[in-house]
Amino acid sequence: MDFSRVLLSSDDQAFLDESRGFLRTHVTEEVKRRDRETGDNFDEGVHLALGAAGYLEREWKPESAGGFSRVRRRIWELEKRRAHVPWVTWGTTAMVARSVASFGSWELKDEVLPGVFSGEVRLCLGYTEPEGGSDVATCKTRAVRDGDGWVINGSKMFTTGAHNCQYVFLVTNTDPEAPKHKSLTMFLVPLKTPGIEIQGIRTIDGDRTNIVYYSDVRVGDKYRLGEVNGGWAVLREPLNVEHGAVAAAHDGLQDVSIMMHQAGFMADAVDRAAAVVSAGDPNGCRLIDDQSVGYRLGRSVARMEAALSATGIFGRVALAQTMRDIAPDLMDILGSSSVLGFGAEGAADDGAAEYIYRFAPLVGIYGGTLEVFRNMIAQHVLGLGRPALGVLGVDSASRAQKVE
Amino acid sequence: MDRYELRRLDYSLSEDHEALQAAYRQFFKTHCPIETVRAAEESGFDKSLWERLCAMGATTMALPELVGGDGATLVDLTLVAEEVGRSLAPVPWIDHVCAARLLGRLGALADLDVVSGRQVAGLDSQQDSVRGVRLIATGSIADHVIVRDSDDIVRLTFDTRPARVDNIGRLPMAWVDPSVADSRTVVARGAGALAEYQRALDEWRLLTGAALVGLVEETMTIAAEFAKTRYTLGVPISTLQAISHPLANMAITVQAGRNLARRAAWFLDNEPQERPELAPSVFVFMAEEAAKAATMAVHIQGGLGVSAEAAATAYLVRARGWALAGGDPGASAKYIAAIVAARERRDERVREEQIDAMSACAKSK
Numbered sequence: 001m002d003f004s005r006v007l008l009s010s011d012d013q014a015f016l017d018e019s020r021g022f023l024r025t026h027v028t029e030e031v032k033r034r035d036r037e038t039g040d041n042f043d044e045g046v047h048l049a050l051g052a053a054g055y056l057e058r059e060w061k062p063e064s065a066g067g068f069s070r071v072r073r074r075i076w077e078l079e080k081r082r083a084h085v086p087w088v089t090w091g092t093t094a095m096v097a098r099s100v101a102s103f104g105s106w107e108l109k110d111e112v113l114p115g116v117f118s119g120e121v122r123l124c125l126g127y128t129e130p131e132g133g134s135d136v137a138t139c140k141t142r143a144v145r146d147g148d149g150w151v152i153n154g155s156k157m158f159t160t161g162a163h164n165c166q167y168v169f170l171v172t173n174t175d176p177e178a179p180k181h182k183s184l185t186m187f188l189v190p191l192k193t194p195g196i197e198i199q200g201i202r203t204i205d206g207d208r209t210n211i212v213y214y215s216d217v218r219v220g221d222k223y224r225l226g227e228v229n230g231g232w233a234v235l236r237e238p239l240n241v242e243h244g245a246v247a248a249a250h251d252g253l254q255d256v257s258i259m260m261h262q263a264g265f266m267a268d269a270v271d272r273a274a275a276v277v278s279a280g281d282p283n284g285c286r287l288i289d290d291q292s293v294g295y296r297l298g299r300s301v302a303r304m305e306a307a308l309s310a311t312g313i314f315g316r317v318a319l320a321q322t323m324r325d326i327a328p329d330l331m332d333i334l335g336s337s338s339v340l341g342f343g344a345e346g347a348a349d350d351g352a353a354e355y356i357y358r359f360a361p362l363v364g365i366y367g368g369t370l371e372v373f374r375n376m377i378a379q380h381v382l383g384l385g386r387p388a389l390g391v392l393g394v395d396s397a398s399r400a401q402k403v404e
Numbered sequence: 405m406d407r408y409e410l411r412r413l414d415y416s417l418s419e420d421h422e423a424l425q426a427a428y429r430q431f432f433k434t435h436c437p438i439e440t441v442r443a444a445e446e447s448g449f450d451k452s453l454w455e456r457l458c459a460m461g462a463t464t465m466a467l468p469e470l471v472g473g474d475g476a477t478l479v480d481l482t483l484v485a486e487e488v489g490r491s492l493a494p495v496p497w498i499d500h501v502c503a504a505r506l507l508g509r510l511g512a513l514a515d516l517d518v519v520s521g522r523q524v525a526g527l528d529s530q531q532d533s534v535r536g537v538r539l540i541a542t543g544s545i546a547d548h549v550i551v552r553d554s555d556d557i558v559r560l561t562f563d564t565r566p567a568r569v570d571n572i573g574r575l576p577m578a579w580v581d582p583s584v585a586d587s588r589t590v591v592a593r594g595a596g597a598l599a600e601y602q603r604a605l606d607e608w609r610l611l612t613g614a615a616l617v618g619l620v621e622e623t624m625t626i627a628a629e630f631a632k633t634r635y636t637l638g639v640p641i642s643t644l645q646a647i648s649h650p651l652a653n654m655a656i657t658v659q660a661g662r663n664l665a666r667r668a669a670w671f672l673d674n675e676p677q678e679r680p681e682l683a684p685s686v687f688v689f690m691a692e693e694a695a696k697a698a699t700m701a702v703h704i705q706g707g708l709g710v711s712a713e714a715a716a717t718a719y720l721v722r723a724r725g726w727a728l729a730g731g732d733p734g735a736s737a738k739y740i741a742a743i744v745a746a747r748e749r750r751d752e753r754v755r756e757e758q759i760d761a762m763s764a765c766a767k768s769k
Contacts, residue, residue: 001421001479002414003670016410075410082408252412256663267407271744275752278745288745291738298737299692301744302685309663311415314656321656371645377655378648382628388643 002252006071016075022053023083032084036342039208041088042122042164050090051119060094060117074253081264088207089122089161095238096123096169100188103225103234108188112167123188126156126170126212135372136171136235137180141214143172143187150224152189152217160209162198166191168212175229184231187223194218205359257315262363263308266323269352270304273297273330276349293333300326313381317373320364327357405747415663417483425483431460432491438715444494448568448576449545454495458521466501471508472519478607478669482614486662489615490622492722496524496542496576498611503527503550506604510557512591516548523547528580529608530731531739536582541729543578544568550604553582556593557601560585573725606672606683609736612726613686614665616694617658619726623719624654627701630708641704650700657693661686681743684736691727698723 008016026049035043050056059076061067068076080087097116100109100123115121127136141154152172159168167188174185191198195217198210226234255261277287277297287293307315307322330353331338338354340347364370378384417425435456444450457463466481467473481501488497500518503525507513517523526542528551540549544567549560563586566578582588592600628651631642641647668682702709702716709716727733 001416001418001666001670002412003667004412004674006410006412008410078408078410250414250416252414254413256413256415264407271405271407271748274741274744275748277741278749279752288741294738294741294745295734296737297745298684298740298742299688299734301681301740302688302737305682305685306657306660306664306689309415309667310656310660311663314659317652318656318660371649374649374652375645377652378642378645381655382642382648382651384628384632384642384648384651385640386643387645387648388639 006074006253008071012069012071012075015072016079019055019076019079020082022055023079023085026050027083027085031086035086036206039202039206040161040164041086041207042090042161043086044119044164046085047090047122048119051117054117056090056119057117060097070249070251070253077255081261087261089124089164092125092161092169093121093123093165096125096167096188099169099186099225099234099238102237103186104188105222108222108225112188115166121167122161122165123167123169124159124161124165126159126168126189128157130155130157130211132157137184137232139171139173139180139184141170141172142176143174143185146218149218149220150187152187152195152214152219155211155213157211158209159198159212160207162191162210162212163200163208169225170214171231171235174231178229181232182229184235185228186225186231186234187219188225189214189217189219189223203362205355205362207362256309256311257313257319259316259319259363259366260308262359262366263319263323265352265359266304266319266326266356267308269327269330269349269356270297270300272349272352273334274301276334287333287335296329296333300329313373313377317370317377320360320370323356323360323363327353327360331357405751415666421480421483424480425487427460428462428484428487429490431457432487432493436491436493438492438718441492441494441718445574447544448494448571448574449496450494453493454521454524457493457495457497462497463500463504463521464519467504467508467513467519471513473508477673478610479666479673481607481611482665482669485611485614486618486621486665489618489620489726492619492718494574496526496545498608498615499526499529499542499546500524502529502604502608502611503548505607506550506557506600507548507559507591509600509603510592510597512559518548525550527604527608528552529605529612529729531605531735533731537579539569539577539729540566540580541573541575541577543576543580545576549580549585550591551580551582552598552601555595555598557591557597558582559587559589559591561587571725572721573729574722575725575729577729603672603676605730606680608730609687610665610668610672610683612730613661613683613690614669615726616690616723617661617665619719619723620654620661620690620694620697621658623698623701623716623723624651624658626715626719627651627704627709630705647704651704654697654700657690657697661690661693664689681740684740687727687730688733688737688740691733694723694727 026046031043031046058068063069093116100112112121129140132138143150143152162168167190170187170189172185172187173183175183195215197213201209201211203209274297277293280286303322303326307318310318334348334353337346337348341354342351375387379386435453440450461474462484465474465476469475485498504518513519518525524546525548526540526546528538528540534552534554544565551558560582566580568576568578571577631647632640634641665686668686671679671682698720702720705716708714
């Protein structure tokens with residue numbers, strides 16, 4: 001157990017100073033303003049600068065292959081958050097690049113990976129379907145063999161960043177008759193291929209995602225990752241990472257659960273609310289002198305600190321749930337001007353609390369809904385058995401009626 | 405505060421921690437089955453269990469070596485507290501160690517047989533209580549009762565101990581009137597002494613929160629086992645999401661509360677000025693969640709759960725009673741808010757000064 005400040009060697013301290021300076025230079029107010037306007041959560045100029053300076057490659061590679069040491073990786077992660085670097089598209093790119101490295105042919109790796117490191121190639125996720133929901137294995141998008149290649153038809157929701165990416169990591173169904181985990185095949189589809197149409201969708205937190213339509217999209221077999229009908233094995237590894245099922249190291253140099261980056265916005269909102277309620281107005285009155293304000297702020301702090309402490313899959317649920325639970329209280333104690341957003345004149349906290357109120361519903365569905373994770377805790381941690389879902393309920397209800 | 409500061413986030417237990425945890429889990433499993441808990445409900449105190457626990461070193465461990473203790477950390481104590489809660493042990497261990505540690509810090513342990521636990525020390529664990537008659541959780545069994553009386557910290561003794569009042573927490577609780585004590589010793593006075601008393605209150609909240617973690621985990625486990633063997637419409641009720649999701653939420657509460665307790669304890673042990681809001685946060689979080697979880701655990705067991713003889717109801721009443729011994733958790737919530745608000749106000753002033761200095765510097769250029 002250890003929560004101490006990390007003592008840095010002079011080299012590591014120099015790395016921290018250099019990183020912080022680099023990010024301050026490139027992530028300008030203009031970058032942040034543009035990002036709020038577009039909702040892209042990506043900035044090409046910043047991304048290419050990170051690539052050119054070698055940060056992307058060092059972040060992606062393990063230390064043994066010239067990547068960051070554990071301590072530098074952690075410094076980099078925290079400094080990027082401090083600077084508010086747009087992050088989503090690099091996150092999907094780094095994740096998919098791992099699958100390309102593990103399952104792609106040499107030819108495909110040569111085509112994709114150098115550009116990933118320079119920043120010129122970005123990768124996005126094509127998992128969820130308009131009718132599918134959280135279960136990636138319920139896939140209706142079809143890939144059918146056609147000579148040496150494949151023809152793809154279907155559509156995908158939440159392909160975030162597609163309009164800034166060069167490839168999509170696509171789940172397709174190649175055997176509709178087979179059980180769902182034996183019917184999937186993965187492709188890395190170039191987004192410039194004819195037949196692909198990207199439509200933007202804005203979400204309530206201000207970000208932009210996409211629905212992507214695939215109409216007779218022809219791709220060569222070299223873009224296939226893993227075996228035909230063996231897509232589940234390719235999918236599983238990044239999903240495990242996204243679900244937080246990967247074991248934590250004991251050096252304390254990483255987030256204790258996923259969604260910690262998102263939770264940072266909750267911590268920011270709490271800290272800002274605390275600063276606002278303790279500032280006096282011209283008459284010296286402070287909001288915190290109202291005991292109901294103090295009570296609600298203190299309870300919100302307690303609940304947030306508990307959620308920030310939970311690890312792994314527990315933390316994943318706790319953070320999203322707590323963001324939903326405390327955002328209304330934080331807005332209430334700041335009063336009516338908490339409804340004014342970022343940059344608005346007279347906004348109580350520059351929109352920090354109203355932002356997490358709008359953001360919380362998304363945090364509770366990223367990578368699977370809270371119900372998916374509660375099912376996993378129930379089944380795999382508490383041993384309560386496979387959840388009896390709708391169809392089973394109907395069956396057993398009719399069985400019970402027969403008995404009566 | 406700087407939420408991006410480079411600190412380690414390592415919640416893992418050492419081998420010594422694990423050995424300590426296993427020893428106390430085994431101790432209470434052997435010596436404090438539910439029958440022992442039930443048998444002590446009349447008095448709220450099992451004297452022979454207390455003597456065994458003291459013989460094991462549970463009271464001496466909590467004190468520094470300088471005053472004859474074994475110098476355990478607060479992290480160590482949270483591990484023991486969790487086992488006290490898991491077993492619902494009818495012993496005043498949390499109050500005793502918080503009071504004894506306070507007396508130790510104030511240099512007031514000499515001539516008392518408190519370190520060993522042969523004399524029981526108790527304290528007024530309410531956040532805001534400083535005068536008059538009050539309910540003290542250990543009032544009917546404590547040899548020494550430590551309370552604040554305005555700016556004084558006083559140690560009270562009674563030739564005839566105050567009579568126990570029956571209570572939902574099954575604690576040895578009594579009304580204590582400082583003005584009729586047979587002896588009243590001023591142990592310390594002034595701001596420094598009151599700060600030490602606040603530290604005792606913080607430790608009490610930390611350890612009570614940790615005990616509630618153990619309490620919730622055990623009542624959750626009992627309810628989960630029940631749900632696996634109870635069938636409705638042909639399936640175990642544990643597979644129904646209306647049952648399994650509340651149980652999953654309890655598991656999340658346990659993990660969150662447990663780790664928060666360990667982090668809070670670590671900061672009190674190592675950097676006490678840095679995160680003083682964490683210890684009361686454990687209490688505020690667990691006081692609210694324990695009541696919800698214990699009620700749901702009873703509910704899951706339905707008609708069997710509500711029986712006064714069911715283990716579930718033993719957990720139900722203590723989930724409230726143990727927390728309420730420290731008064732309204734809302735008082736702790738307000739205390740947390742005051743700490744965090746002062747910190748953020750201070751940080752904002754620093755930021756404003758930095759900006760002022762930068763613009764002054766730019767002008768002079």
